[in-house]
Amino acid sequence: MAQQKKRVEDITSMDVDFAQWYTDVVKKAELADYSSVKGCMVYEPYGYAIWENIQREMDTRFKKLGVQNVCMPLLIPEGLLQKEKDxxxxxAPECAVVTQGGGEELSEKLYIRPTSEVLFCEHYQKKIHSYRDLPKLYNQWCSVLRWEKTTRPFLRGMEFLWQEGHTMHETAEEAQEFTLKMLRVYEEVYRDALAIPPVVGKKTEKEKFAGAEATYxxxxxMHNGVALQGGTTHYFGDGFAKAFGITFTGRDNQLHTPLQTSWGMSTRLVGAVIMVHGDDNGLVLPPRIAPVQVVIVPIAQHKPGVLEKAAELRDRLSEKFRVKLDDSDNSPGWKFAQYEMQGVPLRIEIGPKDIENGQCMLARRDNGDKWPAPLEDLENTITAVLDVIHDSMLHKAQENxxxxxxxxxDHEExxxxxxxxxxxxxxMWCGDSACExxxxxxxxxxxxRCIPFEEEHISDVCACCGKPAKHMLYWGRQY
Amino acid sequence: MAQQKKRVEDITSMDVDFAQWYTDVVKKAELADYSSVKGCMVYEPYGYAIWENIQREMDTRFKKLGVQNVCMPLLIPEGLLQKEKDxxxxxAPECAVVTQGGGEELSEKLYIRPTSEVLFCEHYQKKIHSYRDLPKLYNQWCSVLRWEKTTRPFLRGMEFLWQEGHTMHETAEEAQEFTLKMLRVYEEVYRDALAIPPVVGKKTEKEKFAGAEATYxxxxxMHNGVALQGGTTHYFGDGFAKAFGITFTGRDNQLHTPLQTSWGMSTRLVGAVIMVHGDDNGLVLPPRIAPVQVVIVPIAQHKPGVLEKAAELRDRLSEKFRVKLDDSDNSPGWKFAQYEMQGVPLRIEIGPKDIENGQCMLARRDNGDKWPAPLEDLENTITAVLDVIHDSMLHKAQENxxxxxxxxxDHEExxxxxxxxxxxxxxMWCGDSACExxxxxxxxxxxxRCIPFEEEHISDVCACCGKPAKHMLYWGRQY
Incomplete structure (x- = not known):
């Protein structure tokens, strides 16, 4: 039985103004706030908790592949940054620069890291000597800073949180394979944790990362049809390694240069979750990364036994799920709207009559379905329902x-x-960046956007110039 | 049966030169490395993994108390930093200052956070309106920067990793109670995760944090008798809150100023673990935070079935423990020394004869004990042994x-x-800072060091000036 949807006040309708809808949701759900530092935001508890859950999904997968976390310095001396020209x-033009420290002018400027390639390379140069030292599979969770005066929470800003993986390999084949392996890990996180189906492929020469041999x-x-560049992996070849003089003695007893990859995803993923799944009532969070997976709302909570039973249920379910019981004196109606707005995937309602019948009411956030479920074996019911919600959200995003x-x-079309x-x-596309x-x-x-791994044959010629086509491309506007 | 201890080459003996021993262990165990940024270090995988495990122990406890993680900006505008004079x-004198951004000189200097009180206060000022908004229990995991040209890995440096909790409360009693609650949480992490018994107490007026009403x-x-200031909690009263104009409407419908606490622990804890437990063979890691809890070393691994059995054991034990199998072609003797140096709490040796007898050899890092154990039910044996190792390390540290x-x-003594x-x-001490x-x-x-919560009565008079004593103090040299 589908629940009638009411529009939440203070949230602009998506169809009226998607950008304003986004800002309203971020503010109303208390995901992030502006700060007095132009371009920098405050990640509030609910927004940061989503990021922590995404981090856990990623970090667990990284570690299974043998990736190790490290932490590099925040600051990069100008001389070090200059080692690789591109x-x-x-x-450099988009960096924040420290020129004073300890009350004195510095003799060498220090750049706040915009990304950490050079720091990893400097360290690898000291640590890699033999093929036995390879591969090096390092990752870092940190914030980076790129000068930017406008802030669009999670999408654009001066400082953002991310992970940056930097690896070194014995052969080009191994490095290329690893670049694609990480792409698959990212795709898995999208689909299995965020319930989002991304288009995946290779960037054109024009769109690839400066200095990379290949960018995926x-x-x-997003719900409005706009793309979000939400994760890239790069194969670097030996460009940085040569610039930093990194060499190793190979199995053939000769000196070789190692081959490099890097890969990163950021808090933009939180923005993607908001804009792919959200609706006019606010957030709709995928169960596997929702800070609260199940909210319990007591009905007629002043009646004897209701709050006790609700608390007992919370304690019981907390063993398996992230659960919140709202026993505040707000009305059930207020609570329903509140947790809908916060996107909690599943709501449990429990009142005197439910308790009498040994049941509770379950309500799904994603589609409004509501039905009674026995308290007995509720853990298994919830596990199954959360999986169904995940699959259903993924399917809906795919349909969109x-x-x-x-x-x-052709061109006209x-x-x-x-x-x-x-x-x-x-x-279709001829391969010439002039057409882009x-x-x-x-x-x-x-x-x-990218050349997908499985290209379709749409026509024989480029949709721009009419010359023979080389590839099928995805095209689109972007955030 | 105690194993004869051999000194590891490249590690200076503790008794000869404790400082050099420390540096040697950090380097040899690859915990951290110097970088080209003066005062900043690289946290290498093994050192960072120890910190991640400590973080998990702390973060889990914080969350149980209702503390929520957030992330504040890295940069603080000069005007904001100036709001609280102390x-x-x-x-300010120990800050790194950004004066250029996006290729231009900035009109207002930006300070890299040395700590984030002012950023939290600015945010709280916007978010706290009513007693219903209290308490606010926020924490942040981040790095902070204080100008310092010398680096002593984990102990002293320009940039270090820490957590900083900042909370706001309705009443002074509640805030004071929370200050002590966090102190107890920290003590629990020391004892139950790090196997370290700290002295705990209140700082004197002279030694408390500038601006705090009380510092704990x-x-x-450390093994050599020197203290490490390894964690503090502060009760701030309403000083910052007043400076930032933070007020709330109380239950009495009047405007009030909230009361504040802050509390922090840093990567110094890794330094404490090294210096409390380490020995001349290298690290000795407490089992609950060791990156590898159990290392499996195959004996006569070229013989049929040995590596298969060792891998099977690794897969089985990995369900419950952090396990590493070293099946490299290094000799067992080399491996023994390597994992002793890295402080792995428990070693499993398994060879053809062991397999025949359905057993393996267990060897403890902390005391060198070695004995055979049946493969059946090995999980329970290991669980028990790791607990025994923890208790034994805590006891040994207490004895030291x-x-x-x-x-x-008296003064002479x-x-x-x-x-x-x-x-x-x-x-004993009279209470006068002149005596300090x-x-x-x-x-x-x-x-x-501190006034402990349970003071002993040693004499009636101050050990410095001979005037009537007010308190018993702990005294000592510090890192």
């Missing part, structure tokens, strides 16, 4: 993406879709 | 502290002990 050119990307589609993915056979239909465009530039300009911002 | 006076401290004794804690009845016996001194200054100067660095 790198300093790309990052994960691009989930399918509906908003359009095929363009491409421009027509770009103008009139939000979402992704699948179209042209389509971006003509459409006011539609860019190539 | 605070800016205390910290945990002071474990007891042996190196001396009673001084105090000076004699300070000169000739490393360790803590228990002595005098004793520190006369002894070249012996400072008051």
């Amino acid at each position: 790198h300093i050119d790309g990052f 990307t994960l691009e989930p589609m 993406m399918d509906q908003k993915t359009h095929v363009a056979h 491409f421009l027509d879709i770009a103008k009139n239909k939000p979402g992704f465009i699948k179209a 530039d042209k389509l971006k300009e003509e459409t006011g911002g539609v860019k190539s | 605070h800016i006076d205390g910290f 401290t945990l002071e474990p004794m 502290m007891d042996q190196k804690t001396h009673v001084a009845h 105090f000076l004699d002990i300070a000169k000739n016996k490393p360790g803590f001194i228990k002595a 200054d005098k004793l520190k100067e006369e002894t070249g660095g012996v400072k008051s």
